[in-house]
Amino acid sequence: MTSPKKKNKKQTTVANGWVARIDALSFDTVAISILAILMALVSLTILLGEGAGVKVGVSLPEDGTVGPFENITFTFSEPFDPEITSDLISFDPVHEGYLEWVDTYTMRFVPIQPFEKDMTYKLTVSAGEVTINGREVKKAQTWDFTAREPSVAYLISENNQSSIWSVDLNGNAPKRLTDETVKVISFHVAPNGRFIIFTSVNEKGGIDLWRVSREGNDAAILLDCGFDRCTTPVIAPNNKLIAYSREAAGPTPDLPFGSPRIWIVNLESGADGPVYEDQQILGYAPSWSPDSNKLASFDGLADFINLIDFQTGEQFLFPTSTGAPVTWSPDSTKFLYTTFEQTEGGGRTQVKLADLSINETITFIGEKDAYDYSYYSIAWSPREDRAVLSMRASREQLTQVLWVFDPTLLDGIVIAGDPEYTYNSPQWDPWGSALLFQQFKLRGQYKPEIGLWQEGSNQSTVLIEGIMPQWLP
Amino acid sequence: MHNQTVVNRLPRNVIVWLAIGILALVASSMLPAGFFSWLWDRLNVFATVFLGIFVEAVPYLLLGTFASGLVEVFVDRDQMSRWVSRRPAAAAISGAFMGMIFPVCECGVVPLTRRLFKKGLPLSAGISFLLAAPVLNPIVVLSTASAFGWGEMLFWRFAVSLVIAVVVGLVFSVQKEAGEVLRPVLAGEEHDHVHAEPGDSIPEKIRKALLITVDEFFDMGRYLILGSMLAAGLQTFISQSSLLAIGSGPVLSVLIMLLLAILLSICSTVDSFVALGFVGTFSFGSVLSFLVFGPMVDIKSVMMYLQVFKRRAVMYIVAIPFMMSLLAGLVFNYFVK
Numbered sequence: 001m002t003s004p005k006k007k008n009k010k011q012t013t014v015a016n017g018w019v020a021r022i023d024a025l026s027f028d029t030v031a032i033s034i035l036a037i038l039m040a041l042v043s044l045t046i047l048l049g050e051g052a053g054v055k056v057g058v059s060l061p062e063d064g065t066v067g068p069f070e071n072i073t074f075t076f077s078e079p080f081d082p083e084i085t086s087d088l089i090s091f092d093p094v095h096e097g098y099l100e101w102v103d104t105y106t107m108r109f110v111p112i113q114p115f116e117k118d119m120t121y122k123l124t125v126s127a128g129e130v131t132i133n134g135r136e137v138k139k140a141q142t143w144d145f146t147a148r149e150p151s152v153a154y155l156i157s158e159n160n161q162s163s164i165w166s167v168d169l170n171g172n173a174p175k176r177l178t179d180e181t182v183k184v185i186s187f188h189v190a191p192n193g194r195f196i197i198f199t200s201v202n203e204k205g206g207i208d209l210w211r212v213s214r215e216g217n218d219a220a221i222l223l224d225c226g227f228d229r230c231t232t233p234v235i236a237p238n239n240k241l242i243a244y245s246r247e248a249a250g251p252t253p254d255l256p257f258g259s260p261r262i263w264i265v266n267l268e269s270g271a272d273g274p275v276y277e278d279q280q281i282l283g284y285a286p287s288w289s290p291d292s293n294k295l296a297s298f299d300g301l302a303d304f305i306n307l308i309d310f311q312t313g314e315q316f317l318f319p320t321s322t323g324a325p326v327t328w329s330p331d332s333t334k335f336l337y338t339t340f341e342q343t344e345g346g347g348r349t350q351v352k353l354a355d356l357s358i359n360e361t362i363t364f365i366g367e368k369d370a371y372d373y374s375y376y377s378i379a380w381s382p383r384e385d386r387a388v389l390s391m392r393a394s395r396e397q398l399t400q401v402l403w404v405f406d407p408t409l410l411d412g413i414v415i416a417g418d419p420e421y422t423y424n425s426p427q428w429d430p431w432g433s434a435l436l437f438q439q440f441k442l443r444g445q446y447k448p449e450i451g452l453w454q455e456g457s458n459q460s461t462v463l464i465e466g467i468m469p470q471w472l473p
Numbered sequence: 474m475h476n477q478t479v480v481n482r483l484p485r486n487v488i489v490w491l492a493i494g495i496l497a498l499v500a501s502s503m504l505p506a507g508f509f510s511w512l513w514d515r516l517n518v519f520a521t522v523f524l525g526i527f528v529e530a531v532p533y534l535l536l537g538t539f540a541s542g543l544v545e546v547f548v549d550r551d552q553m554s555r556w557v558s559r560r561p562a563a564a565a566i567s568g569a570f571m572g573m574i575f576p577v578c579e580c581g582v583v584p585l586t587r588r589l590f591k592k593g594l595p596l597s598a599g600i601s602f603l604l605a606a607p608v609l610n611p612i613v614v615l616s617t618a619s620a621f622g623w624g625e626m627l628f629w630r631f632a633v634s635l636v637i638a639v640v641v642g643l644v645f646s647v648q649k650e651a652g653e654v655l656r657p658v659l660a661g662e663e664h665d666h667v668h669a670e671p672g673d674s675i676p677e678k679i680r681k682a683l684l685i686t687v688d689e690f691f692d693m694g695r696y697l698i699l700g701s702m703l704a705a706g707l708q709t710f711i712s713q714s715s716l717l718a719i720g721s722g723p724v725l726s727v728l729i730m731l732l733l734a735i736l737l738s739i740c741s742t743v744d745s746f747v748a749l750g751f752v753g754t755f756s757f758g759s760v761l762s763f764l765v766f767g768p769m770v771d772i773k774s775v776m777m778y779l780q781v782f783k784r785r786a787v788m789y790i791v792a793i794p795f796m797m798s799l800l801a802g803l804v805f806n807y808f809v810k
Contacts, residue, residue: 025647026647027644027645027647027648027653027654028785030644030647031644031647031789031793034640034644034793035789035792035793035796038793038796038797038800039796041800042796042799042800042803045800045803045804045807046724046803046807048807048808049723049803049806049807049808052807052808077723077756077806077807077810078721078722078723078756078806079721079722079726102753103753103754104721104753104754104755105753105756106753133722135722
């Protein structure tokens, strides 16, 4: 049996032996040996790495749920050829969308149609070549995901405070997304449902743009507008660009703000600037086309809707004086907007249809109305064959009802028409199968409510009290 | 006969210059049109790049030489031997972290290391300090964080730099005779003109530190100018865009970024912002190897290393970090990112 002391002594001797051996080596021998080892390791790494092939990562959340219009990003471990690589990517069931090149290593899938609810999708990146010089993904990879059930974001304004809240459609308790330290004026939910942009007054009296995630409690300033007022942010369907209305501060605090102009801030690059170089073009109520290539806004001074096509650089004007935002057809070729026209019978609101594919604008609804129906809010659903319009139901009734109709047949039903209430600001869910809207009871205590209508039902329901409802996909 | 007399009367060097002038005129007439405007453009680029590198580096060289002066007058050999372990591994690790106390970039670290060697800093500690200090210091931590955020790039830049510095430090610990790798000025064969005496007052010590700073600044400054000129020359005539164009693939991209790191000779305090521009075009591993290797080795720092170390040692100081940065870049490209 060896005593611990003897064992330690033996170990020390062994260790000293190694040290002595290393000490005996010359500096050059050690340095050159290290270089040789490094060279061998580099060769081995290249050998193993080449054998492993190109790796692919996908931006899917761990819980496997995505927003209905979630962009799915593919990151390759090596530069890839987008044309060759796109053949390797498939969805089961097949889903309509396009692949967009982001940079040397990254590509993303942008869905044109929303991922279906209650459907499990299988995303596959097949084995095969991804570069022209033959580098390949060695082994096929698959990921499963489902589209999450959308919630609703809305504003609660009380005691001189206003905050954004969210609530699901399953009756769970609402969740506060912004705390009492920021007073929210308005907000817009990103089409992918990942974040919300909102506006809040700053210490200088200007209005800043803020950003908060769908989970909330992480609000941070996105754009410090200083003394200027940045309002009505609208996020493009590509989730990268935000159009907003900017009013420049006066030269001194007692002078009024300048007229609103449309600006765009790019969330990826941080670039921020006016849409139109011409300072004479004013604008608010921006509205993006579903393909994110066109932007409409209202010029209140000239009484025009300005439309700009970012792909061609073309600009168009559409006369109107109502100032309401336009609503786009799902294919981005047409939009509806309201106007106020003087007819033989007197002043009438009308709904116009602008068809950009044939450069034609027609009066769509209200050309020969016997009285003014006060067409107000209008929303084209993601389904081509459905839209909703808020309007007076009859000559006697001053309140607004919501009429869901087929734009090709102009045939529809009133889905919210209680004469005690007035309804407006309808918003379609990503599938065009449910509507959120604002409703107010005309008599009694002021109590703004959020209404909900779902396909297959003739009746709407009250979801919760609050204002400015928007889907949180 | 008469002509012969005239030729004899002209001095020989005038004849040579005349011949050169005539040859130059003949050669210039044979050059393609636009050559001189091209050359002028190149010279402008050269001057701009040279000034860019030099002006960026000079303050840090001044900071490093000032730190060197302070070390000379305020630190003695006994203190140094108390502070730094003589055991190779401990000395290499402590040397790597000394950058946290001396925030110098690769231009300033050379004179400071030279001074620390004179004060008896072990070779392993000095080498790991030389390689790690340009990265492992508070200024570079903040600049890297502001470019890449407090995330993976920052962590791996420091981790990989630390490992490389310690490994090279350990390799040099095998060399027991410092004189075998250091140039004679450090091996005690040459001496400074200014020395601190034990009885010197603080103002006197500071005066001496400043004198040493000036001496050393002009001494190392020559090599900084030479290194900056070389880097500017290479940048002028080797197109960065053509290098970047061939830099795809997991191996080539790392090699190109390592070459760029040598070529660009950017100070470690600002190189993160340059590297940020390569994100998206180059892989994580390639950008990481640029950020790790650049502060350790570039043209101007090699010129300065040659004033401190013998050529053989400089070769190892360049080659081992190069191979280790390459290995790190490849591992990230193939297996991590």
